[in-house]
Amino acid sequence: DTAVSQTPKYLVTQMGNDKSIKCEQNLGHDTMYWYKQDSKKFLKIMFSYNNKELIINETVPNRFSPKSPDKAHLNLHINSLELGDSAVYFCASSHGGTYHEQYFGPGTRLTVT
Amino acid sequence: AQTVTQSQPEMSVQEAETVTLSCTYDTSENNYYLFWYKQPPSRQMILVIRQEAYKQQNATENRFSVNFQKAAKSFSLKISDSQLGDTAMYFCAFMKLNSGNTPLVFGKGTRLSVIA
Numbered sequence: 001d002t003a004v005s006q007t008p009k010y011l012v013t014q015m016g017n018d019k020s021i022k023c024e025q026n027l028g029h030d031t032m033y034w035y036k037q038d039s040k041k042f043l044k045i046m047f048s049y050n051n052k053e054l055i056i057n058e059t060v061p062n063r064f065s066p067k068s069p070d071k072a073h074l075n076l077h078i079n080s081l082e083l084g085d086s087a088v089y090f091c092a093s094s095h096g097g098t099y100h101e102q103y104f105g106p107g108t109r110l111t112v113t
Numbered sequence: 114a115q116t117v118t119q120s121q122p123e124m125s126v127q128e129a130e131t132v133t134l135s136c137t138y139d140t141s142e143n144n145y146y147l148f149w150y151k152q153p154p155s156r157q158m159i160l161v162i163r164q165e166a167y168k169q170q171n172a173t174e175n176r177f178s179v180n181f182q183k184a185a186k187s188f189s190l191k192i193s194d195s196q197l198g199d200t201a202m203y204f205c206a207f208m209k210l211n212s213g214n215t216p217l218v219f220g221k222g223t224r225l226s227v228i229a
């Protein structure tokens with residue numbers, strides 16, 4: 001009964017390919033996020049969705065396209081992968097109201113060769 | 114925009130001793146939350162402790178406590194009786210309170226090693 005799950009956990013691919021990372025949460029949260037952790041361990045927000053609607057889109061290349069088919073899922077599709085996309089991608093979710101903890105998935109390590 | 118600064122890239126502590134990790138932040142917001150997250154080698158992000166800015170009392174969670182100085186914009190983490198399992202990256206994070214949910218702004222992390 002994992003709260004936030006991501007698939008796959010590891011992804012190795014070549015430059016120029018298109019890949020997707022899936023995220024699902026079973027906590028009934030209404031907001032989901034994608035964070036990127038670079039090789040120096042720095043974590044930064046990429047996208048935020050609330051009730052399937054995009055509410056935050058940081059400066060991320062257009063090659064990255066999040067898709068939220070329903071409140072429990074937020075997938076990340078990446079086109080034309082580049083070496084610099086190699087990172088760990090974390091999905092997270094949270095509930096509104098007075099309690100603001102974000103629950104993180106296990107992360108997906110993407111390696112572009 | 115908010116920024117979070119962790120000035121100690123790496124620290125080490127002997128098992129059973131106490132260590133303090135530093136964090137400062139910059140914001141013009143008055144209502145916000147501060148967090149410490151732990152990331153062990155498994156890379157799972159684990160919430161260690163949370164502090165609401167409107168609360169003057171410092172948060173504590175078992176061996177973990179914070180020293181929150183709102184005027185100085187400082188939020189340090191103290192780990193008492195350090196254990197080998199505390200070895201991890203520690204991230205300080207800021208979240209402003211809004212009508213909706215807002216993302217976390219992280220510091221660059223402090224790598225803590227607990228030595229037997």
